[in-house]
Amino acid sequence: MTPAARLSAAIELLDTIETQRVPAAKALKEWGTAHRFAGSGDRAAIAGLVWDVLRRYASSAYLMDADSARARLIGMLRLERGMDVATMSAMFDGSRYAPSPLTEAESSALATRSLKGAPAAVAGDYPDWLDPYLAKVFGEDRAAEATAMASRAPLDLRVNTLKSNRDKAQRSLAHLGAKPTPWSPAGLRIELGADARNPGIQSEEDFIKGGIEVQDEGSQLAALFTAAKPGEQVIDLCAGAGGKTLALAALMQGKGRLIATDSDKRQLAPIHERLSRAGVHNADVRTPKGDADPLADIRSTADLVVIDAPCTGTGTWRRNPDAKWRMRPGALEIRLKDQAEVLERAVPLVKPGGRIAYITCSVLTDENDEQVKAFTARHPEFSVVPPEQTAGVLWDKAEAFAEAALQSEHGWLMTPRRTGTDGFFVAVLRKAG
Numbered sequence: 507m508t509p510a511a512r513l514s515a516a517i518e519l520l521d522t523i524e525t526q527r528v529p530a531a532k533a534l535k536e537w538g539t540a541h542r543f544a545g546s547g548d549r550a551a552i553a554g555l556v557w558d559v560l561r562r563y564a565s566s567a568y569l570m571d572a573d574s575a576r577a578r579l580i581g582m583l584r585l586e587r588g589m590d591v592a593t594m595s596a597m598f599d600g601s602r603y604a605p606s607p608l609t610e611a612e613s614s615a616l617a618t619r620s621l622k623g624a625p626a627a628v629a630g631d632y633p634d635w636l637d638p639y640l641a642k643v644f645g646e647d648r649a650a651e652a653t654a655m656a657s658r659a660p661l662d663l664r665v666n667t668l669k670s671n672r673d674k675a676q677r678s679l680a681h682l683g684a685k686p687t688p689w690s691p692a693g694l695r696i697e698l699g700a701d702a703r704n705p706g707i708q709s710e711e712d713f714i715k716g717g718i719e720v721q722d723e724g725s726q727l728a729a730l731f732t733a734a735k736p737g738e739q740v741i742d743l744c745a746g747a748g749g750k751t752l753a754l755a756a757l758m759q760g761k762g763r764l765i766a767t768d769s770d771k772r773q774l775a776p777i778h779e780r781l782s783r784a785g786v787h788n789a790d791v792r793t794p795k796g797d798a799d800p801l802a803d804i805r806s807t808a809d810l811v812v813i814d815a816p817c818t819g820t821g822t823w824r825r826n827p828d829a830k831w832r833m834r835p836g837a838l839e840i841r842l843k844d845q846a847e848v849l850e851r852a853v854p855l856v857k858p859g860g861r862i863a864y865i866t867c868s869v870l871t872d873e874n875d876e877q878v879k880a881f882t883a884r885h886p887e888f889s890v891v892p893p894e895q896t897a898g899v900l901w902d903k904a905e906a907f908a909e910a911a912l913q914s915e916h917g918w919l920m921t922p923r924r925t926g927t928d929g930f931f932v933a934v935l936r937k938a939g
C-alpha cells in the first residue's frame with residue numbers, strides 16, 4: 507500500500523470506531539482480517555495512524571475546527587507528527603486509493619489555526635470532567651503534562667539481575683537499538699517509531715530464558731523505592747500478573763520470603779510461568795480460595811507490604827490512548843474505595859518497624875497523596891518515610907531524579923513529561939517500632 511492509501515484506510519477505520527463505537531483494537535483486528543492483501547508493515551502503519559489520532563482526538567479537531575475522521579487525521583499529522591502542508595498535499599492528492607486533496611478550509615486551518623487559547627482539556631487531550639483533578643496536581647502545567655501523557659511511549663525492559671546483567675542484555679538486543687534507561691540501573695529502552703511493528707520481544711532468546719521482562723521504567727523505580735532487601739519477608743498484596751513481584755524478587759537476590767497474592771485469582775494466573783522463567787525460587791503465590799483469607803497465617807511479621815494499588819491508570823494513558831476517553835467519574839470513586847480497603851488489609855501484616863509501600867500508576871492526587879494522608883490519620887502508628895530517603899536507592903542519580911519528579915510531603919510522582927516514564931506515585935510508610 508502507498509502511504510496515501512494507508513491514510514485512506516485510517517480514515518475508514520476511524521469512521522468505524524466512531525460511528526459503530528467499536529474499541530480501536532477490535533476494529534484494527536477486523537480490518538486486518540478483511541484486508542488480507544495488506545502486509546504487516548501496512549497494518550502497523552495504519553494502526554500507528556489510528557492510535558495517534560486517538561492520542562490527539564480533541565486537539566486535532568480543535569486545530570481543524572472540524573470533527574470528522576478526516577479532519578482529526580489531518581490535525582494529528584500536524585500536531586503529533588509535525589507534518590507540513592506541502593508533504594500532506596503530496597499524499598492527499600485524490601489519486602486512486604489516496605484521500606481527496608486538501609480543501610481550502612483545511613489548508614487555511616493548517617495555515618492559521620493553533621492550539622493557543624484552547625482549553626487545557628482540549629490542548630492536553632483528556633475528558634473535560636478530569637480537568638479539576640488534573641488542575642489539583644499540575645495546576646497551570648496540566649495541558650503540558652497531559653500532552654506528554656498522550657504521546658507515544660517507548661518499550662521499556664527490566665533486565666532480570668537473577669539471570670543476566672544490563673551490559674549483556676544490551677549487547678544481545680543491539681539489533682533492536684536497546685539503550686539504558688535514564689534512572690533504573692536495570693532498565694533498557696527501545697524507542698518505537700510511528701510506523702513501528704511490534705518488535706516481538708517475547709520471541710527474543712533473552713526473554714525466553716528469563717533475562718529480560720517488559721516493564722515501564724516508572725514501575726521499575728516504584729519497585730526499587732520499596733527498598734526490598736535480601737532476607738526480608740515481603741508481601742506483594744496486589745501482585746496481579748506479577749510485574750512488581752518479579753522486580754522485588756530480583757532486589758531480594760533469591761534470599762528471604764516473597765509472598766504474592768491478589769484478591770482476583772484470574773489476575774494472578776500468569777504469575778506462575780513468569781516466576782519460573784525468571785528463575786525465582788523464594789516466592790510463594792497465595793491464590794485466594796473462596797472467602798478464606800490467603801494471608802490468615804501472617805500476623806505482624808512482614809518487613810514490607812507492597813501495595814501496587816488498583817487505580818484509574820491515568821499514568822498509563824500513553825499506552826492506552828483510547829482508555830482515557832472511556833473513563834467515567836464512577837470509576838474513580840470505586841478505585842478510591844478499593845485503595846482504602848487494600849491499605850487496611852496491609853495493616854495487620856506489617857511488623858513493628860516494618861513498612862508499607864503504596865504505589866499507583868495514576869497521577870490523581872485523590873488516589874495518591876490524599877489516600878496516604880487519610881491512611882496516616884486513621885493509623886497514627888504509621889509515618890511517611892521522607893521521599894528524599896526513598897529515592898536514595900538511586901545513588902548518584904537521586905539528586906537529578908528529585909529535580910525531575912514531583913515531590914510531595916508523602917511521596918514521589920513520576921510523569922512522562924518529568925521523568926520520561928509512565929505516571930507513577932510511590933509513598934513508603936513506616937510502622938512505629
Ligand SMILES: C[S@@+](CC[C@H](N)C(=O)[O-])C[C@H]1O[C@@H](n2cnc3c(N)ncnc32)[C@H](O)[C@@H]1O
Binds near residue numbers: 743744747814816
Ligand atoms: C495495578 S494492578 C497490579 C499490577 C501488578 N502488581 C503488576 O505489577 O503487574 C492492581 C491489582 O490489585 C488487585 N486488587 C484489587 N483490590 C484488591 C484487594 N482488596 N486486595 C488485593 N488485591 C486487590 C487487582 O485484582 C489487580 O490485580
